[in-house]
Amino acid sequence: LSQFWQELKRRKVVRVITVYAAAAFVILELTDIVAPSLGLPEWTLNLIIILLVAGFIIAAILSWIYDINPQGEMVKTEPSQKVKEEEQPTTSNGWKITSYISFLVIIGFIVFQVIAITDKSEEIPILERSIAVLPFEDMSAQQDQEYFCDGIAEEIINSLTQLDSLKVIARTSTFAFKNKQEDIREIGKILGVSTVLEGSVQKVGNRLRITAQLINVEDGSHLWSERFERELEDVFIIQDEISEAIVDKLRVKLLGVPGEITIHRxxxxxxxxxxxxxxxxxxxxxxxxxxxxxxxxxxxxxxxxxxxxxxxxxxxxxxxxxxxxxxxxxxxxxxxxxxxxxxxxxxxxxxxxxxxxxxxxxxxxxxxxxxxxxxxxxxxxxxxxxxxxxxxISELMSVLGRNKEAREYINLALELNPHSMMMYNLSGLYYYNEGYYEKAIEEAKKSLEISQSGWPLLRLYRSNIRLSHDQEALKYLKEIISIDFSIDSREVIDAIFLESGIEGIIEWHIQWLQKKESSDFFFGSMNRNLTIAVSYGLLGDSQQALTSLEKAFEAGESGLPYINTGPNFALLRDNPRFKAMVNEMGL
Incomplete structure (x- = not known):
C-alpha cells in the first residue's frame, strides 16, 4: 500500500486530484449561487455533479498515464522500475504552489459557508418570515365595534406589507376565519404561515380595551401579547397608535430589527x-x-x-x-x-x-x-x-400565452391568499390550458371546497370530458344545472346519456345554455356565447364554434381574450375568421 501511495505521488495523481477537487468545489458553489438569479432549472446542479464525477475519473486516469515535462510537453509516464534514481523527476514549484492554492481555496469556501449559515441562523433564529392577521373579535356588550375591529386588522396588514422579506397573508384569506372558533395552529397551517396575530376589542363606557397576541403556529405558544386601554375621544388616533405599536413589536419579534413603520391611511x-x-x-x-x-x-x-x-x-x-x-x-x-x-x-x-x-x-x-x-x-x-x-397579472400572462409566467404569478397570489376560490379556479384554468387536466381537476376541487361556484364546476365538467371520464363529466353537469333551482333536468340528462353518450349530453347542455336568461351570471350574458362555442369545440364542430365565437365577439363578452390559448379552440387556429378576431384583439 505504501509503494502504491508513493507511485501515486510520483505520477502526480495526488496533486491532480487535489487541484481538480478545488476547481470542482468552486464550480459547484458558484452554480449554487448564480443558478436562481439566472433562472436555471432545478436539475442543473445534479447534471454538473455528474459531469464533474465523470471528469474526476478521467483526470485520475490521465494523470496516472501522462505527465508534463519541464518543457511543457505531455509525455507518457514510465513505470518506477524503469526509471533510475537519478532520473526521478524533481517536484516542480508550480505544482507545489498550485496544490497550496487549491487547499486554501477549499478552506476559504468552507469558512465562507460556515459564516453564511451562522449569519442566517442569527437573522432568523426560529421563525419563518410569514404572518396572518386575523380579524379582531368584538367583545363589546353591544357588539357594535365590528368595523373598528376590521379596521384594526386591515391597518396592521397594510403596515406589515411594508416590511421587507415578510410574507403577509391577504385579507380575503384571513377574514375567511372571522367568527369561526378554530384552533390557531390549524388556521396557521391552512394559511401556510409560521405566526398568527389575533386580538379583541371591548368597549366599556367611554373606554376601549384592546388586546393583541402573536402566536407561534408550531406549538401554539404566545410569542408576544399586550393590552391597550384608551379613551374613546378620538378613535382615529387610537387606531393609529395601536396599529403602530403592534407593528413595531412584530417587526422586532419577526425580523429582529427595530424601526418605525408609517401608516398611510x-x-x-x-x-x-x-x-x-x-x-x-x-x-x-x-x-x-x-x-x-x-x-x-x-x-x-x-x-x-x-x-x-x-x-x-x-x-x-x-x-x-x-x-x-x-x-x-x-x-x-x-x-x-x-x-x-x-x-x-x-x-x-x-x-x-x-x-x-x-x-x-x-x-x-x-x-x-x-x-x-x-x-x-x-x-x-x-x-x-x-x-x-x-x-x-397572471390573467394577463395567460391571455398572452406566457404560460410559465402565468403559473409563477398565480402561485405567488396563492401563497399570499391561500383561501381564495377565484385564485384556485385560475390555477386550474392555467393547468387546463396546458393540457394538465388531472391537475386542473385538483385545483377546481380546492376551489369548490372554499366556495360553491359555476366556474370550477365548468372546469371539472370540461376536464373530465377531455380525459374521457364521461360519468364524472355527467356528475358535474348535474351540479352545474342544480345552480338553477327553477328546473330539475337530472332524469332527462340521464336518459340522454344512456341513449347518446357524452356527445348527446354536450348537445343538451348547449340547448340549455341557449335558453338561459340573459341576467343569469354564470350562464347568461357574461360569456354565454363563448361558453356555447367551447361546447361546440368539445364536439369538434368547428363551424358552429366559429359562429358562436363571432356572436360573442359582437356582444363584447368578457372572456374573449382567452380564446387564443388552451385547447378550446385549437381546431380554429388556422381559420381566417378566427385569426381576424385574434388580430382585432392585438394577440
Missing part, C-alpha cells in the same frame, strides 16, 4: 374611513347587491372627503368586477372604472390599489396588453404583498 376623517371599510367589506362578497352597496359606501366616503384616493380606487375595482361579470353594461362600466382609477392616481401616484385596478381594466376592456402589464408591475413594486395584483 389616505384620509383623516374617521367617518370616511369607516365607509371605505364598508365598501371593501361588500366588495369582497361579490354578489350584485353587495357590489351595489360597495359603490354606495365608496361614494359616501368621497362625499365626505373628495381627496380620498383609496375610495376612488375602490370604485374602479367595483366597476371592473361588475362590468366583467355582466352586472353592468360593459363599455360604460369599464369606462367608469378607468375614470376612477385615473382620479385616484391624480391624487396619489404611488397608490398600488389604483395601479392594480387600472391594470385589470386595461386588460379586459381596452385590450391594452403593454399598458396593463406596466400598471400591474407598478402595483407589485409598490406592494409586493398585493395578491390581487399577482392574480390580475
Amino acid at each position: 389616505q384620509t383623516e376623517n374617521i367617518e370616511a374611513y369607516n365607509l371605505y371599510l364598508k365598501g371593501r367589506f361588500f366588495w369582497h362578497r361579490r354578489t350584485v347587491d353587495d357590489l351595489l352597496k360597495s359603490i354606495q359606501s365608496y361614494e359616501q366616503a368621497i362625499e365626505i372627503d373628495t381627496s380620498y384616493a383609496l375610495a376612488y380606487a375602490g370604485l374602479a375595482d367595483v366597476y371592473h368586477i361588475m362590468s366583467w361579470r355582466g352586472y353592468f353594461p360593459r363599455e360604460e362600466g369599464f369606462e367608469k372604472g378607468k375614470t376612477y382609477a385615473y382620479k385616484a392616481l391624480s391624487i396619489n401616484k404611488q397608490l398600488p390599489e389604483a395601479h392594480s385596478a387600472l391594470g385589470g381594466i386595461l386588460t379586459w376592456c381596452d385590450w391594452d396588453w403593454t399598458g396593463a402589464e406596466k400598471e400591474l408591475l407598478q402595483a407589485i413594486s409598490l406592494n409586493p404583498n398585493d395578491a390581487n395584483a399577482y392574480q390580475y
Whole structure:
C-alpha cells in the first residue's frame, strides 16, 4: 500500500486530484449561487455533479498515464522500475504552489459557508418570515365595534406589507376565519404561515380595551401579547397608535430589527374611513347587491372627503368586477372604472390599489396588453404583498400565452391568499390550458371546497370530458344545472346519456345554455356565447364554434381574450375568421 501511495505521488495523481477537487468545489458553489438569479432549472446542479464525477475519473486516469515535462510537453509516464534514481523527476514549484492554492481555496469556501449559515441562523433564529392577521373579535356588550375591529386588522396588514422579506397573508384569506372558533395552529397551517396575530376589542363606557397576541403556529405558544386601554375621544388616533405599536413589536419579534413603520391611511376623517371599510367589506362578497352597496359606501366616503384616493380606487375595482361579470353594461362600466382609477392616481401616484385596478381594466376592456402589464408591475413594486395584483397579472400572462409566467404569478397570489376560490379556479384554468387536466381537476376541487361556484364546476365538467371520464363529466353537469333551482333536468340528462353518450349530453347542455336568461351570471350574458362555442369545440364542430365565437365577439363578452390559448379552440387556429378576431384583439 505504501509503494502504491508513493507511485501515486510520483505520477502526480495526488496533486491532480487535489487541484481538480478545488476547481470542482468552486464550480459547484458558484452554480449554487448564480443558478436562481439566472433562472436555471432545478436539475442543473445534479447534471454538473455528474459531469464533474465523470471528469474526476478521467483526470485520475490521465494523470496516472501522462505527465508534463519541464518543457511543457505531455509525455507518457514510465513505470518506477524503469526509471533510475537519478532520473526521478524533481517536484516542480508550480505544482507545489498550485496544490497550496487549491487547499486554501477549499478552506476559504468552507469558512465562507460556515459564516453564511451562522449569519442566517442569527437573522432568523426560529421563525419563518410569514404572518396572518386575523380579524379582531368584538367583545363589546353591544357588539357594535365590528368595523373598528376590521379596521384594526386591515391597518396592521397594510403596515406589515411594508416590511421587507415578510410574507403577509391577504385579507380575503384571513377574514375567511372571522367568527369561526378554530384552533390557531390549524388556521396557521391552512394559511401556510409560521405566526398568527389575533386580538379583541371591548368597549366599556367611554373606554376601549384592546388586546393583541402573536402566536407561534408550531406549538401554539404566545410569542408576544399586550393590552391597550384608551379613551374613546378620538378613535382615529387610537387606531393609529395601536396599529403602530403592534407593528413595531412584530417587526422586532419577526425580523429582529427595530424601526418605525408609517401608516398611510389616505384620509383623516374617521367617518370616511369607516365607509371605505364598508365598501371593501361588500366588495369582497361579490354578489350584485353587495357590489351595489360597495359603490354606495365608496361614494359616501368621497362625499365626505373628495381627496380620498383609496375610495376612488375602490370604485374602479367595483366597476371592473361588475362590468366583467355582466352586472353592468360593459363599455360604460369599464369606462367608469378607468375614470376612477385615473382620479385616484391624480391624487396619489404611488397608490398600488389604483395601479392594480387600472391594470385589470386595461386588460379586459381596452385590450391594452403593454399598458396593463406596466400598471400591474407598478402595483407589485409598490406592494409586493398585493395578491390581487399577482392574480390580475397572471390573467394577463395567460391571455398572452406566457404560460410559465402565468403559473409563477398565480402561485405567488396563492401563497399570499391561500383561501381564495377565484385564485384556485385560475390555477386550474392555467393547468387546463396546458393540457394538465388531472391537475386542473385538483385545483377546481380546492376551489369548490372554499366556495360553491359555476366556474370550477365548468372546469371539472370540461376536464373530465377531455380525459374521457364521461360519468364524472355527467356528475358535474348535474351540479352545474342544480345552480338553477327553477328546473330539475337530472332524469332527462340521464336518459340522454344512456341513449347518446357524452356527445348527446354536450348537445343538451348547449340547448340549455341557449335558453338561459340573459341576467343569469354564470350562464347568461357574461360569456354565454363563448361558453356555447367551447361546447361546440368539445364536439369538434368547428363551424358552429366559429359562429358562436363571432356572436360573442359582437356582444363584447368578457372572456374573449382567452380564446387564443388552451385547447378550446385549437381546431380554429388556422381559420381566417378566427385569426381576424385574434388580430382585432392585438394577440
